Amino acid sequence: MLKSLLTKLISGKPPLPAALCQTAHFSTQPQPQERLQSFRSSENNPLNHKDDHIGLFYTITSDVKKQLFLYGGLPKTYQTQLNTFNETCLMIRKPSVDIINCLKQVDYSNPVVRYVVYGAKGNGKSLTLAHIIHYGYEAGFLILHLPWVGNWMRRCRESSISEFKPGSIDINLDAAAWLVHFKHQNSHLLANSDLRTTQDHVWSKRESTPKDAPLSELVEHGINRIKFASQCIVILAEEIKRLSTAGKCKTLVVVDGFNAFFYPHTRILTEKKEVVHPKNVTVTEAFSNLTKFDWTNGAVVVAVDEIAIAEKDQISHLPRYLLGRDGFDHMDPFVPVSVPTYTKVEFQSCMDYYRERRWVLPLDGQDEELQFLSAMNPYRLMILCNSA
Amino acid sequence: MLIKPSNVVSKLQLISIYFQQNSMSQYPIYYIKPIYSRDKQNKMLKTGEAQKLAHIPTRAALNDQTSSVYHNDTINLFINYVMKDGKKSLARELIEKTLEKIKRVQLEKYHKMENIKEKEKVELNPRIILYQAIVNSQPILHLTPIKRGGVTYQVPVPITDRRAQFTSMKWLIEAGKDKDRNIRFHDQLAYELIDAANNRGKVVKKKQDLHKQCEANRAYAHYRWS
Amino acid sequence: MKILPTLWAARGNPKEPVPFQEILPLKLRPFVSGKGDKTSNVCCIYEMSVLFGCLKENEFKESACPKEIKAFQKCFSDYNLQKRIKKEREVKGIMTPGEHKLPYKQLNKLLRMYPNVK
Numbered sequence: 001m002l003k004s005l006l007t008k009l010i011s012g013k014p015p016l017p018a019a020l021c022q023t024a025h026f027s028t029q030p031q032p033q034e035r036l037q038s039f040r041s042s043e044n045n046p047l048n049h050k051d052d053h054i055g056l057f058y059t060i061t062s063d064v065k066k067q068l069f070l071y072g073g074l075p076k077t078y079q080t081q082l083n084t085f086n087e088t089c090l091m092i093r094k095p096s097v098d099i100i101n102c103l104k105q106v107d108y109s110n111p112v113v114r115y116v117v118y119g120a121k122g123n124g125k126s127l128t129l130a131h132i133i134h135y136g137y138e139a140g141f142l143i144l145h146l147p148w149v150g151n152w153m154r155r156c157r158e159s160s161i162s163e164f165k166p167g168s169i170d171i172n173l174d175a176a177a178w179l180v181h182f183k184h185q186n187s188h189l190l191a192n193s194d195l196r197t198t199q200d201h202v203w204s205k206r207e208s209t210p211k212d213a214p215l216s217e218l219v220e221h222g223i224n225r226i227k228f229a230s231q232c233i234v235i236l237a238e239e240i241k242r243l244s245t246a247g248k249c250k251t252l253v254v255v256d257g258f259n260a261f262f263y264p265h266t267r268i269l270t271e272k273k274e275v276v277h278p279k280n281v282t283v284t285e286a287f288s289n290l291t292k293f294d295w296t297n298g299a300v301v302v303a304v305d306e307i308a309i310a311e312k313d314q315i316s317h318l319p320r321y322l323l324g325r326d327g328f329d330h331m332d333p334f335v336p337v338s339v340p341t342y343t344k345v346e347f348q349s350c351m352d353y354y355r356e357r358r359w360v361l362p363l364d365g366q367d368e369e370l371q372f373l374s375a376m377n378p379y380r381l382m383i384l385c386n387s388a
Numbered sequence: 389m390l391i392k393p394s395n396v397v398s399k400l401q402l403i404s405i406y407f408q409q410n411s412m413s414q415y416p417i418y419y420i421k422p423i424y425s426r427d428k429q430n431k432m433l434k435t436g437e438a439q440k441l442a443h444i445p446t447r448a449a450l451n452d453q454t455s456s457v458y459h460n461d462t463i464n465l466f467i468n469y470v471m472k473d474g475k476k477s478l479a480r481e482l483i484e485k486t487l488e489k490i491k492r493v494q495l496e497k498y499h500k501m502e503n504i505k506e507k508e509k510v511e512l513n514p515r516i517i518l519y520q521a522i523v524n525s526q527p528i529l530h531l532t533p534i535k536r537g538g539v540t541y542q543v544p545v546p547i548t549d550r551r552a553q554f555t556s557m558k559w560l561i562e563a564g565k566d567k568d569r570n571i572r573f574h575d576q577l578a579y580e581l582i583d584a585a586n587n588r589g590k591v592v593k594k595k596q597d598l599h600k601q602c603e604a605n606r607a608y609a610h611y612r613w614s
Numbered sequence: 615m616k617i618l619p620t621l622w623a624a625r626g627n628p629k630e631p632v633p634f635q636e637i638l639p640l641k642l643r644p645f646v647s648g649k650g651d652k653t654s655n656v657c658c659i660y661e662m663s664v665l666f667g668c669l670k671e672n673e674f675k676e677s678a679c680p681k682e683i684k685a686f687q688k689c690f691s692d693y694n695l696q697k698r699i700k701k702e703r704e705v706k707g708i709m710t711p712g713e714h715k716l717p718y719k720q721l722n723k724l725l726r727m728y729p730n731v732k
Contacts, residue, residue, distance in 0.1 A: 387484030
């Protein structure tokens with residue numbers, strides 16, 4: 001009786017065929033004697049990623065992931081997926097391959113090239129940046145990575161009046177957290193004592209960082225003395241520009257949600273509850289500095305996102321609108337890189353990956369239906385497959 | 389063109405069938421229910437039944453009667469039981485998140501297992517877990533109140549399938565609501581479903597308690613009710 | 615309490631024997647009422663007791679008593695089927711000759727067929 005109930009419950013159809021009921025013939029890690037699945041790439045080093053690898057998934061080892069993304073960089077929903085799948089895999093897509101090719105071929109004695117990554121909500125901008133950070137790490141760049149400007153402009157933990165720049169606001173707790181992130185990501189390069197300050201920096205009557213001190217000392221100072229954290233970032237930006245131009249290191253500046261630096265309605269308030277324009281936040285100066293083209297031996301990859309600004313103003317995802325007049329004048333000329341929705345190949349690869357990870361049950365007609373429902377948007381596809 | 393039901397005998401019976409079928413319906417009696425499943429439609433096209441029904445006025449399909457690959461009558465019923473104030477979209481989102489949570493919990497267990505044999509035992513399909521939970525928490529018999537001589541006796545009585553399924557679904561949802569303030573309903577419901585599917589947890593205990601009560605009251609069943 | 619004579623005066627002072635007054639016609643009704651005809655859901659008591667015995671032995675684990683559960687559920691579904699058939703027959707008016715306990719609908723049908731003609 002109960003069995004018949006069970007079969008009735010499965011919407012009048014006979015019990016699932018054995019093939020669908022089988023839980024595991026695949027192991028979690030691809031075994032050496034098995035042929036790699038069609039959606040995976042054996043090339044796990046982004047230095048070698050080319051057009052052939054587009055649509056394939058490559059794995060990031062957990063050590064690299066810890067080093068690069070411990071304090072941010074991968075979107076939270078993607079992070080939960082990675083925890084469930086028990087591995088860190090990114091899809092190799094055209095925008096990131098294009099930027100990587102550019103980064104390989106550009107002449108670094110010329111002023112820095114600025115790339116602006118844009119796309120509709122959920123198309124994969126943040127993950128494109130994550131891929132480029134991994135490339136930068138493998139290629140030996142010094143990475144200045146701002147995971148999400150919205151956290152600073154719209155969700156700052158604490159704001160205070162700046163000592164060094166009258167009329168400015170400091171966001172010191174967030175700044176100190178960022179310095180920890182910077183130190184962690186570039187620990188291998190900061191250990192190299194070639195990077196030294198080019199000037200004296202005086203913090204107060206008793207504290208100063210002398211000339212030719214290692215850069216890590218400057219960073220440590222900012223972390224330990226939270227009062228000076230924002231100013232520390234500004235000084236760090238200047239120093240790194242000078243060091244790059246001098247040829248001591250090649251720098252990769254990666255910012256997600258860059259347009260938040262130009263959106264006037266932040267959620268940072270003065271003590272009198274007045275809205276602070278990003279111009280009046282000290283850290284903005286640092287990153288505006290870094291994204292200028294008056295230095296060499298580096299690259300700037302920036303993503304502009306609708307979600308970084310208030311919902312009522314989320315009208316268009318295009319860079320001219322999101323950057324506004326000031327932002328556009330600042331960034332012009334830049335290389336626009338569009339992140340489109342999935343192509344058919346990428347979509348198929350994504351579905352194959354979900355099926356292999358046992359996340360989605362294989363069903364007839366599933367791919368076609370999900371193509372229409374998600375409109376090939378990667379984020380929408382992920383949400384649909386969550387309950388699939 | 390009126391289509392008469394084939395077992396009509398008298399006018400009275402016709403009206404009684406009318407009232408049974410259409411007591412709340414906005415449609416006249418001759419409107420047929422829509423057939424929205426693609427498989428059924430293809431079958432009917434093949435056999436030629438589709439032609440017969442092509443010119444009969446049809447009721448409009450409800451919003452959850454889809455031709456989707458993921459259409460599932462049990463889950464639709466469950467969503468309806470979760471729904472409050474007619475907020476179907478919220479109820480649907482909650483159940484989708486519940487299924488997602490079940491998948492995540494099961495996959496975590498799956499990845500922890502080292503043996504392939506042990507891995508095969510872990511059920512990764514959230515729907516199967518839902519069905520199993522419903523079946524495991526269905527009571528076999530229940531108590532009905534019978535009032536005799538001013539006293540209401542709780543008499544154990546066999547239960548219909550529909551009633552049993554409704555009771556089990558209701559208990560599962562109640563167990564999902566019985567939670568700490570900081571836990572989400574869909575997470576709690578997911579844990580309850582997984583427990584019930586493995587024949588342990590609050591709901592299965594409630595069912596067993598009901599059976600124990602029935603056993604305690606079995607004397608009343610033997611009584612000759614007038 | 616009122617004194618007796620006033621009581622008698624209020625009621626018109628009837629004397630025994632009371633004359634019979636035919637208020638309603640002295641005829642039986644041409645139909646039977648269906649009020650007392652509801653059967654209680656008394657069924658499957660034997661299967662129930664067997665089931666309880668088995669469950670008590672196994673600490674109310676259903677997986678230990680599949681046969682008893684099946685038998686109980688079969689008994690119930692049979693009973694329901696019989697009930698439904700009986701009801702359909704009543705509605706249609708089919709009667710089996712020699713049946714000792716007719717339902718009120720069928721009795722009424724018979725009475726309509728063979729009324730008390732005066």
